[in-house]
Amino acid sequence: MLFNSYEFIFIFLPLVLFGFQLARRLGYNAAIVFLIFVSLIFYAWWRPINLLIIVPSIFVNYILAKTLLRYAEYEGKARVRNFLLTIGIISNLLFLGYFKYLTFFQGTSNDLFGTDFVLTYIILPLGISFITFQKIAFLVDVHGGGIKAFKFREFALFVLFFPQLIAGPIVHFREMVPQYRQLGIRIDRNMLALGISLFCIGLFKKAVLADGIAIHVTPVFDAAAAGQVITLTYAWIAAIGFTLQIYFDFAGYSDMAAGLALAIGLRLPVNFDSPLKSCNIIDFWARWHITLTRFLTAYVYNPIALYGTRRRLGKGLGGFNPNNPKFTAFLTLLAAPTFLTMLLSGLWHGAGYTFIVWGALHGAYLCINHGWRLIAPKRFSSRETYEKWMRPVGFVITFLSVTFAMVWFRAESVGSALELSKAMAGTNGIGIPEKIVGMIGLENMSFIIPEAVSLLEFFTTVAWVIALLVVALLLPNGFQFLAAYEPVLGYKLKDNPSSRVAAKLSWQPSLPWFLIISVLLISAVLRVGGQSEFLYWQF
């Protein structure tokens, strides 16, 4: 079931909120079981047969975790615990691998090694990448002693909780389960109003902004996939337009997920925090899909970097000294783990070469950014001077780098991504509506390509891009407006211009905010209708 569908907004959500209030009065267990039950309905809505995949996987992980806990009581059973954890991680990865990567690996093997595998087309169960990561994090936490006790229903809800089931945030057991246990029997009206407001803000971002610009972006990518020549103008419109589309799509989803959880009385971790305002790519990844970055850092980057650093020191090669950086140390202790982590991030997003290139691009960006930070600040008279110059320059470079990589994220194939990349570099000329070409007399310029579009169509597209850029780059985000009420776990306003604006216009249960939210909701509901899935639901 989609958050942005009539059945969800007008039937499922009101019934869940009402039913949950009744269940809470019956006690903690009834409330938890009720949430599990509605989450199963939510998940089964698309393909009921998927329950036969997700439910057994929950049982298997529960048994593994309970066994891990049992062995935690015995000293000297570390090997057994390590073995169980390894089995758990491998079985979860195989589970994900079968559904998500089997076809890709068969195709790659046929391409590279001339094998003759018949491609197995499997319909990907919704949210499997998110669910798998969450279960792995849970097993690691149990193994590390971070979780001492849990009940089956708590674990089941932790995996299935419908606001974050399909596309995150990827939550930790320790973040959510203590909150379950503190759910009171009475509805918190402030949290309900806060949650519904945040849901409406998210719905507006998705249905009006993301789906609105998608109409202008999709035809360009379709044309590139069909082998049509794309000009520099339209390649950049498509690249920036798609960056904004996925930005508002994911921002909208994240707001809606956090809002739904709040309405129920729970706070999710922050997952998206105005990443396009970032002034460097390291900061970008601290603001875009924050819980995925957190997961990959904890379970991929940290172990590799720790192992590498300890190994170098063990060999007497010296660790990494930022004041006197050595290239080999930089390469082995920073660049290699970073690049590998981002490559895996690319593969996690999709089983395809374009996603691997996207991950590799971001890996390279991060390595360059880290290297730059080691060298460049010393060349400026002070840290303040460095910041003063690098903030605007870094912002432009970060935005362009993210936009360029997004072409690979969105393109149908490596071929069309390459064509669009070349077009962005200007190899196909600059496209200008033919009417303007005729008016100004640009016919003789070889690099000007007349585009067969009306002026209205062209300027509408440009206006969409500019308007969404303004919203993304200058306005506060939904969490900032609601910051006084901690809409997501631990959220605090930072000291920047958009936070100051948000603090002055802070959300309140008041008439003006009721009117604002009503306008957002009505304009969004009028746009809901067709099946417009969230881009991150395919992962």
Add this chain to the structure above:
Amino acid sequence: MTDEELLRSFSQTLGDLLGTTDLELTLETLRSEVPGWDSFNYINFIVAIEIGHNVKFKVADVESFRNVGQIVSELQAMLA
């Protein structure tokens, strides 16, 4: 060592890594509150502590520290 002594030594170590002299960590300090304390510098910081105190943190612990205070208390437990 007392918590205050560890905090002073942590501040010195992290200050060296980040190239700042006026860093003062507290038990409540979060990584996100210190500019430049990203995952890379975090690993460097952890390994620097390991070398300085001749200890080895568990990988799961490294991920689970929520604030500086938790690193201090884990280190105190290892040194005890």
